[in-house]
Amino acid sequence: MQTEVIQTTSQQEAGTRKGAEIIRNGGLVAFPTETVYGLGANGFDQDAVLSIFEAKGRPADNPLILHICKKNEVRKIWRRIPENAMILMDTFWPGPLTIILQKTDLVPDAVTAGLDTVAVRMPSDKTARSLIAKSGVPIAAPSANLSGRPSPTTAEHVLQDMNGRIPLILDGGPCRYGVESTVLSLASRTPMILRPGAMTKEMLESVIGPVDVAESILNPMKEGEVAASPGMKYKHYAPSAEVIVVVGHPRAAADKILELYAEAEADGKNVQIAATEETKRYYSNRNFAVLGERKHPETMCAALFQTLRELDSSADLILAEGIPPEEFGLAYMNRLLRAAGFHIVYA
Ligand code: TXA
Ligand code: MG
Secondary structure (H helix, E strand, O other): OHHHHHHHHHHHHHHHHHHHHHHHHOEEEEEOOOOEEEEEEOOOOOHHHHHHHHHHOOOOOOEEEEEEOHHHHHHHHEOOOOOOHHHHHHHHOOEEEEEEEEEEEOOOOOHHHOOEEEEEEEEOHHHHHHHHHOOOOEEEEEEEOOOOOOOOOOHHHHHHHHHOOOOOOEEEEOOOOOOOOOOOOOOOOOOEEEEEEOOOOOHHHHHOOOOOOOOHHHOOOOOOOOOOHHHOOOOOOOOOEEEEEEEOOHHHHHHHHHHHHHHHHHHOOOEEOOOOOOOHHOOOOEEEEEEEEOOHHHHHHHHHHHHHHHHOOOOOEEEEEEOOOOOHHHHHHHHHHHHOOOOEEEE
């Protein structure tokens, strides 16, 4: 299959019209969102949804998110809409917040991997909204990477993983946030964040009160534990190079990274450092890339997946700086720790 790429910055109308036609006919279209690129299909068409799992090589027990462009579409998707869901939708939609509630019978089992709850979000990206509107159905979409690879934040990343597997990629340029949406379950008694993102615990609590954070966000699952979110049990976001996360104050972290660098280099390994603005001066003459500023976790999130993909092509080992897991920094640490298989060193 030939994969066509259409720039929606210049050809928004033509691109989304063609994309919507493919979606309505049961096909797959990759499209930009404000978080990461999605791989979309008609969310009410069981066979179309199953073909997403095939194209990605995604385990069948990992459920998908339905993407909508008008808030009242949730009435077809969720059985009951509690007050706190209304408040969250009014405050944070469109935007990077996914909400989980009990599903109606209209939602095919393939979307939810057999669960009786379903995840929904309303993206803010213009191309995404136009594609959903023209398709006339909710679009089921996971991130548009091969399963286990870092999520794509540019159309080029999607092409690396999906070339020849899907007919169309809509290219809207780099994604603003660079990490996936916050996933919040309202199906449990206390709302619980299953995956952290740009809409932080603090932001959610400011409108609906106490919110729990799933323990698995910063910790590997224990043997025999049942995942609140099936996605959390898989190795994720992982480049093929080994990744080690180094945590500590800037100077201490840099010293530890230099020590690990020297050891690995002596073993003949090709090492790359993922640094921050605050520490880059310590790494002269070594291979390093700057992710962003510790003080501004959003810059770290925006660059993370792109940097992992870039360094992966030239490294056996990536030494990446950790930051405090606070506010949006929690999303950065959640993705980085998974990419590293939770290999963490404290400086
Ligand atoms: O930002 C995003 O959310 C991106 C863009 C494309 O919208 N999408 C995305 O989808 O990240 P995906 O499939 O890569 O991640 C969906 C996550 C998975 O961890 C999945 O296990 C969880 O949401 N999830 C979906 N439905 C669920 C449900 N009913 N119960 C618990 N977890 C669910
Ligand atoms: Mg994903």
